[in-house]
Amino acid sequence: MKIFHNNTELSHCLDGLKTKGKSIGLVPTMGALHDGHLSLVDKGLSENDYVVVSIFVNPTQFNNKEDLIKYPRTLDADVSLLKTISDSTILVYAPTVKDIYDDNVQSQSFAFDGLENEMEGAFREGHFDGVGTIVKRLFEIVRPQRAYFGQKDFQQLQIIRKLVELYHIPVKVIGCPIHRAVDGLAMSSRNTRLTPEHRKAAPFIYKTLKSAKIKFGTKSAKKVTEWVEKQFKKQPLLELEYFTIADTKTLKPVKRKSTKKTYRAFIAVYAGDIRLIDNIALN
Numbered sequence: 001m002k003i004f005h006n007n008t009e010l011s012h013c014l015d016g017l018k019t020k021g022k023s024i025g026l027v028p029t030m031g032a033l034h035d036g037h038l039s040l041v042d043k044g045l046s047e048n049d050y051v052v053v054s055i056f057v058n059p060t061q062f063n064n065k066e067d068l069i070k071y072p073r074t075l076d077a078d079v080s081l082l083k084t085i086s087d088s089t090i091l092v093y094a095p096t097v098k099d100i101y102d103d104n105v106q107s108q109s110f111a112f113d114g115l116e117n118e119m120e121g122a123f124r125e126g127h128f129d130g131v132g133t134i135v136k137r138l139f140e141i142v143r144p145q146r147a148y149f150g151q152k153d154f155q156q157l158q159i160i161r162k163l164v165e166l167y168h169i170p171v172k173v174i175g176c177p178i179h180r181a182v183d184g185l186a187m188s189s190r191n192t193r194l195t196p197e198h199r200k201a202a203p204f205i206y207k208t209l210k211s212a213k214i215k216f217g218t219k220s221a222k223k224v225t226e227w228v229e230k231q232f233k234k235q236p237l238l239e240l241e242y243f244t245i246a247d248t249k250t251l252k253p254v255k256r257k258s259t260k261k262t263y264r265a266f267i268a269v270y271a272g273d274i275r276l277i278d279n280i281a282l283n
């Protein structure tokens with residue numbers, strides 16, 4: 001399997017493949033790969049000749065220093081996992097910070113029509129500037145035809161769609177379903193850092209989202225939100241940061257339900273010092 005740490009060498013290899021008419025998909029990741037990532041790679045390989053998997057813990061999208069330091073870095077294990085899918089049609093791009101940022105480890109500042117101010121944007125200052133910066137850079141380096149992102153980070157997905165629209169980037173952004181453990185917990189690289197007790201408690205998040213979806217059929221967003229907040233107060237191991245029912249397009253919280261719009265419920269929860277997010281389509 002080819003592993004690149006340098007964007008010039010990667011671009012050179014990709015130029016060769018593109019000249020031969022090969023299509024390229026991109027799966028951007030921060031590593032610590034799990035089945036959710038592998039499903040994105042599988043989908044990428046079903047639609048492209050080659051898939052570039054980028055593995056880069058992007059410092060500018062972390063608003064919490066401790067989280068950045070503790071974020072799992074498991075490149076050897078990630079490469080072994082990818083080899084189980086394909087040795088010859090996956091290219092790994094694992095750049096250094098200098099390769100991406102040179103000596104200026106800073107985010108560009110973006111306005112994504114307000115999408116960046118809701119939920120994750122409100123609780124993680126500068127997060128989406130960091131995401132926008134790295135994803136734009138990866139698009140420039142790889143110039144893929146298609147790029148794959150999981151819907152667990154639904155707000156991120158909508159923001160990347162907006163990034164592509166605003167900067168006229170010729171890439172098709174493909175959102176892929178959330179991959180869950182058998183007990184319903186959304187797969188995340190952060191799950192490996194949960195204590196056994198918190199891991200046992202965490203499926204409550206998705207269980208509550210599913211109940212919220214049923215309740216939203218007959219109740220207002222306000223009533224459902226109050227109900228969810230009450231459920232989490234009874235959970236000593238989980239601390240609710242936010243639960244929001246929002247318009248799928250604008251990501252603005254719902255004031256009054258309309259049958260013409262689609263909605264999603266979004267949640268962020270602390271299990272000890274690990275922050276977990278999830279979401280569910282409501283209609």
Ligand code: PAF
Pocket residue numbers: 028029030056058061131134135153156
């Ligand atoms: O979703 C992630 O893992 C990251 O935010 C991404 C898209 C790889 C950018 O660093």
